[in-house]
Amino acid sequence: MSHSYEYPRAALTVDCVVFGLDVDDLKVLLIQRKLPPYQHAWALPGGFVHVDETLDEAARRELAEESGITDVYLEQLYTFGELDRDPRERVVSVAYYALAKLSDHRIRAATDAERVAWFALDGLPRLAFDHARIVEKAIERLRGKVRYTPIGFELLPPRFTLTQLQRLYEIVLMRPLDKRNFRKKLLSMDLLIETDEVEQGVRHRAARLYRFDRKKYEKLTRQGFSFDL
Amino acid sequence: MSHSYEYPRAALTVDCVVFGLDVDDLKVLLIQRKLPPYQHAWALPGGFVHVDETLDEAARRELAEESGITDVYLEQLYTFGELDRDPRERVVSVAYYALAKLSDHRIRAATDAERVAWFALDGLPRLAFDHARIVEKAIERLRGKVRYTPIGFELLPPRFTLTQLQRLYEIVLMRPLDKRNFRKKLLSMDLLIETDEVEQGVRHRAARLYRFDRKKYEKLTRQGFSFDL
């Protein structure tokens, strides 16, 4: 079936930068393209927006289809509309970024992907299209946003140690933080709930596990509080 | 002439939220629609993206065509892709926001606009489409961004008094600021150049005029400095 319009139209796609936190670096999920253009090149998961789905829906659908990832924190990043982004025709792409708990996801290649894999940020392969730029922008955004919203918790399991949390910030912000000052600051916000559990399976003193109190955060936010690392 | 595609495609538009600073409030530029849908309703300037222009180009073109405004600070805001935004068909809109120096622009209605006018933020008429939401989002962004980038200067003439600058921040942030503390802070950043001129035509002691040192700001930024009000 064919659809015609009076004026030519750009094709509309979504692309997702999925971040995952590994032991000591931040990773990005890439797929290897099965089809041209950029056949066999690594690229961001993404694809065409259907005419009957919203942009957010399209992003989640493509993520699930191409990599098997679901239930992530997902947020729109930026829309890329340069003329020559895609060699085939004019394609405008709405980019998203997502934060996933690495351990949660058994990734698997599907549809247009030959393979799927996590890559450390400082070891990315050459990417298809303008995807390198999109990743750049996503990192910038994550770095900015992590400081004034509690978005970072999306990268950790529901229960985490303060050391894990500190590590997360050190990795994202790319600078060391002082242990005592970090703990003081976070605990003083009063948004972490101390659980009665400790981490398991470590061969040293086990650290206490905490949860992030999202309810309280939302309440305080409505009262004008603002998270600030 | 007609263009056909294998799958149906959303139409792509841009919409612009243009802010201008008036004596004591922030204004938004609106146009009154000449044509249906929402005929005669007030709406954001905007329109369809041509297949051979980038999104930024489309935004500037529409702004110029519909309101006569050129040479403004323009930045992409967010892309709106709900299914029922437009009663005619699926339309995805890339929203921009712009900062204009009110005095600079002789606005004029053209093309699809019956009229063009500035409206105070707290006196907006009912808007066409989901434009009220877009304006909301733009305000949020402006409020956030004004604090950690020197974007506010885009709303002032090239030479301004410290009182004008303070007024700007008070208006955007919607809270009073302390005169002495404000001046101390801004001058201590060392990004304002004191000119040898003073304001004209006031019937009281004239205040000194300053310029924003963009060059220096960019240099400091590269060295890791970050503007913070």
Add this chain to the structure above:
DNA sequence: CATCTTAGTGTAGAAGCTACACTAACAAGT
């Protein structure tokens, strides 16, 4: 019981933030 590794804790000095009020300059009107 010795060893290894990370958890968990306090303080002093520096820097930055807040609150606050008066004099100086200039223009306009008498």
Add this chain to the structure above:
DNA sequence: ACTTGTTAGTGTAGCTTCTACACTAAGATG
């Protein structure tokens, strides 16, 4: 020339927050 009205321009003290920094305690392992 002087009075009036209006805004410009300026410093400080107290409080809060940030920074830098090192040792003991807990628990696991052999």
